[in-house]
Amino acid sequence: MTSGRKPAVRKPGASRPAAQDTTAQTSVKKTSVGRTSAGKKAAVNETPEKPAAATKAAAKKAVTKKATAQKAVAEQATAKTTAKKTTAKKATAAAEQAPAKKTATAKKTTAKKTTAKTATAKAPAKKAPARKPESRAAMVRRARRINRELAELYPYAHPELDFTNPFELLVATVLSAQTTDLRVNQTTPRLFAVCPTPEDMAAMDPERLEELIRPTGFFRAKTKSLLGLSAALRDRFGGEVPGRLEDLVTLPGVGRKTANVVLGNAFGVPGITVDTHFGRLARRFGWTTAEDAEKVEADVAEIFPKSEWTMLSHRVVFHGRRVCHSRKPACGACPIAPLCPAYGEGETDPEKAKKLLKYELGGQPGQRLKPPADYPGQPAPPMAPPVAAS
Secondary structure, rough: OOOOOOOOOOOOOOOOHHHHHEEEHHHHHHHHHHHHHHHHHHEEEEEEOOOOOHHHOOOOOOOHHHHHHHHHHHHHHHHHHHHHHHHHHHHHHHHHHHHHHHHHHHHHHHHHHHHHHHHHHHHHOOOOOOOOOOOOOHHHHHHHEEEEEHHHHOOOOOOOOOOOOOOHHHHHHHHOOOOOHHHHHHHHHHHHHHHHHHHHHHOOOHHHHEEEEHHHHHHHHHHHHHHHHHHHHHHHHOOOOOOHHHHOOOOOOOOOOHHHHHHHHHHOOOOOOHHHHHHHHHHHHOOOOOOOHHHHOOOOOOOOOOHHHHHHHHHHHHHHOOOOOOOOOOOHOOOOOHOOOOOOOOOOOHHHHOOOOHHHHHHHOOOOOOOOOOOOOOOOOOOOOOOOOO
């Protein structure tokens, strides 16, 4: 059976059927697509690797530059900080040095002022020229000449304690420790009025004895010594003061100095009394360098004959109390200054030195209430009576 459709008749000049055109277009598209893909592939294949490496290098370089820049900034900041710290340290050091410089300057100024003052103060005091080294024989000759000069200056030298018998002298000498002879001389009249003998004193009530000797100081210790030596004199020596050094030094409160005072002035036995005045002058005169009293006594005993010991002691002590003082000797008023190696330690101006003289040389009372008849000065006044309580 045949279909009723009629076959299509192509007319001349007519275009291809749509199917053919579609095929053609498809072929064209495929060709174009193929070319495009190929081109892309070719483009991809033809792109060199160098630009990618350059990009990485550039990126790396940028990072490096950035790091370098940051590092430079950090270094600059560190440098600034260090500079600030250095400046601060310098400022601190300068601040610390400033007071030190001021202190040093002040010290120098003070030292200069002190030197100037010292020079001004010492200007009037012209020291004696330095002495040549002295032989032992020369020192002994000079020492004995000093003794003769002192004998002329103090022909009235004597013990400066009031006493009428060996017992009173012994008691007065014990009381003279750590006080003046004047104070002792003002105290003993009442004491000896109450207990004139060792037996009387040994029987004294301790508190009563303390009251009687209180003005001399250290009265408790001295009371103990007085009661002990009085009892020893009563019990061992029949109430009499012994005339030997070996016996005297066995009594409570009695040493070599006290024993020599008693022996030399109550018994006529020569002895050297080394008290503070004698020791000081013996060293200034160059007779000894010792500080110990017994060593001083031994050194001086080798220089002078035994017959001179007692009076030498009085003369030296007199001179120490009146002229050659401990703190400020009156060098300018000292008759034996040319013989003294220590000249210049004190006041050398004659007028100023004259004002430093004491006791009879200075026109003042002596230390004894009852001085010897040949004493040229005034007797000391008695102790003022205590003021009664109102």
